Amino acid sequence: MLLVSVLVIAFASGDEESFQTVVHTMFHEAAILIVPIFLPMFAFLHILERRFTRPIEVLALDQQTFIERMESDVEQGRRDMRIAVDERGTKPCYEIAELYESTNKMRRDMVGFIERLYSVTAERQRTAAELDVARQIQMSAVPYDFDSLTERFALDIAGFMRPAREVGGDFYDVFEVGERGVAFVIGDVSGKGVPAALFMMRAQSLLRQYLLETDDLGTAFTLANRQLCERNDAMLFVTAFACVVDTATGEVRFANAGHNPPVLKQNGKLGYLACRPGLVPGAMDVVKYREGSFMCSPGDGLLLYTDGVSEAANAAEELYGEERLLETLAKLDGGAVQGATASTAQDERPASADDSAVVANGCRAAAASSAQTAVNSLAASVDAFAGAAPQADDITMLAFRWNLPVQRLTLPADDAELDSLFAFLEPICEGEGRTPKMMAQMMLVCEEVFVNICHYGFPDGQPRLPVDIEAAVDERAGCLHLVFSDQGIAYDPLSHNAKKVDPADEQRKGGLGILLMRKYMDDLRYTRADGRNILRMTKRFV
Numbered sequence: 001m002l003l004v005s006v007l008v009i010a011f012a013s014g015d016e017e018s019f020q021t022v023v024h025t026m027f028h029e030a031a032i033l034i035v036p037i038f039l040p041m042f043a044f045l046h047i048l049e050r051r052f053t054r055p056i057e058v059l060a061l062d063q064q065t066f067i068e069r070m071e072s073d074v075e076q077g078r079r080d081m082r083i084a085v086d087e088r089g090t091k092p093c094y095e096i097a098e099l100y101e102s103t104n105k106m107r108r109d110m111v112g113f114i115e116r117l118y119s120v121t122a123e124r125q126r127t128a129a130e131l132d133v134a135r136q137i138q139m140s141a142v143p144y145d146f147d148s149l150t151e152r153f154a155l156d157i158a159g160f161m162r163p164a165r166e167v168g169g170d171f172y173d174v175f176e177v178g179e180r181g182v183a184f185v186i187g188d189v190s191g192k193g194v195p196a197a198l199f200m201m202r203a204q205s206l207l208r209q210y211l212l213e214t215d216d217l218g219t220a221f222t223l224a225n226r227q228l229c230e231r232n233d234a235m236l237f238v239t240a241f242a243c244v245v246d247t248a249t250g251e252v253r254f255a256n257a258g259h260n261p262p263v264l265k266q267n268g269k270l271g272y273l274a275c276r277p278g279l280v281p282g283a284m285d286v287v288k289y290r291e292g293s294f295m296c297s298p299g300d301g302l303l304l305y306t307d308g309v310s311e312a313a314n315a316a317e318e319l320y321g322e323e324r325l326l327e328t329l330a331k332l333d334g335g336a337v338q339g340a341t342a343s344t345a346q347d348e349r350p351a352s353a354d355d356s357a358v359v360a361n362g363c364r365a366a367a368a369s370s371a372q373t374a375v376n377s378l379a380a381s382v383d384a385f386a387g388a389a390p391q392a393d394d395i396t397m398l399a400f401r402w403n404l405p406v407q408r409l410t411l412p413a414d415d416a417e418l419d420s421l422f423a424f425l426e427p428i429c430e431g432e433g434r435t436p437k438m439m440a441q442m443m444l445v446c447e448e449v450f451v452n453i454c455h456y457g458f459p460d461g462q463p464r465l466p467v468d469i470e471a472a473v474d475e476r477a478g479c480l481h482l483v484f485s486d487q488g489i490a491y492d493p494l495s496h497n498a499k500k501v502d503p504a505d506e507q508r509k510g511g512l513g514i515l516l517m518r519k520y521m522d523d524l525r526y527t528r529a530d531g532r533n534i535l536r537m538t539k540r541f542v
Helices: 002-011 016-064 066-075 094-140 147-153 193-213 217-229 322-347 357-361 364-386 415-428 436-456 512-520
Strands: 155-162 170-177 181-189 238-246 251-257 263-266 269-272 292-295 301-305 395-402 406-411 467-474 479-486 523-529 532-540
Touching: 016 066, 016 094, 094 193, 147 155, 155 170, 155 364, 170 193, 170 395, 181 193, 181 301, 181 395, 193 217, 193 238, 217 238, 217 251, 263 322, 269 322, 301 364, 322 364, 364 395, 406 415, 415 436, 415 467, 436 467, 436 479, 436 512, 436 532
Parallel strands: none
Antiparallel strands: 155 395, 170 181, 181 238, 238 251, 251 292, 263 269, 263 301, 301 395, 406 467, 467 479, 479 532, 523 532
């Protein structure tokens, strides 16, 4: 058309009227040609935009907000996440239509996956909450506060348990048996997780029940084993060790059911207790267990532990081992032994004087923390050995040390309290081997010591602080131990020559009290510690 227009203009250029005619003709021809040429072209572009260009733009814009809309719609329960079509009526076709369909299918699958993920997450949160409650119940099933037993029976007790998972299969228990017995039980259930925890609770309750009902530990284990074998479809079993300490005599009765032998400290030496392991409870209901026994001296004790301690592994897959365990305890105990030896040498105390670990040391807090210190130090040693290696098994420890039962009395620094002192001493001075003569001598010495503290320990202007008296009886050694402790002025009665003093002499030097102590007591020691005068006296009655 352009060529035709140029030719027409060229031939009609000489005539102005003809030129106007030509221009008019050109517009007329162009108007005629618009209908068959430009309108189809515009229609084609519109179709192209609706079916190809616009669908791609809609898909791109919809994808930008899809994730945000999906999260909110899933939370509100809406599942239709198809691609939104605008008001202009986007109609994809051919490959674009297939892309839309595959995208919508992907979205439906994603919505279903997100819903399942929400459900699984909620279930896991619920399970985690239940496991946390189960862990709290399990941890509360083992005792941690031993103050009452320590006060009543002079036992130094420590416990430690750390499950490898939320709940574990280890347990320990400490409870009274009879008037003067204390039972210690430790166990390790096969397997991990919830099944082991449920079996652990069952085993712990059965052992406690039969240890309270029977006097023989072998019989208690035999009866508990029969119960554990019943309805044990999961074929779980437990290793266990139990002992009962007679807090009056130091006798320890024990039974072992497939458990690690405990570490025994006896007469200053460390080693593993020789005991027959027996078969694990829960395996066979015809097994019978036997009871063994040994005697404790003041300061002796046991460390019970599970194989999570001895079989703890490091990154090189090396085991902690029983030999390393014993070496660690020996190092911890070695420092205490050396300190005690040095103190003995300094005091020039006869080696034959056998007194209580609590009374002889005059340090209740230090004695009460020794078992817990050993357990905590051993746990720290295991952790240091394992390093970055994950804990593969539950770690549980239970330790005790037997001391002489100590009786305590606190009196005001007033000699008017002598009757209270005598009432405290009278039952202690009664018993086998203790004669009325010995009682009279003890009363006389204690009266002199207490009166001297009241009269000379607190000069005018100084507060009259209370006086503490501790007493313990070692029946096997035939000794009675007494400790007088006061916060008066520093005074060592043993540093002066024993002689009678003029009543007008207000200085606290010598006197009848020292003469009586030296005459009637078998061992005398004085120390000044933490602002206190500490006088220790030992009287043999056999």
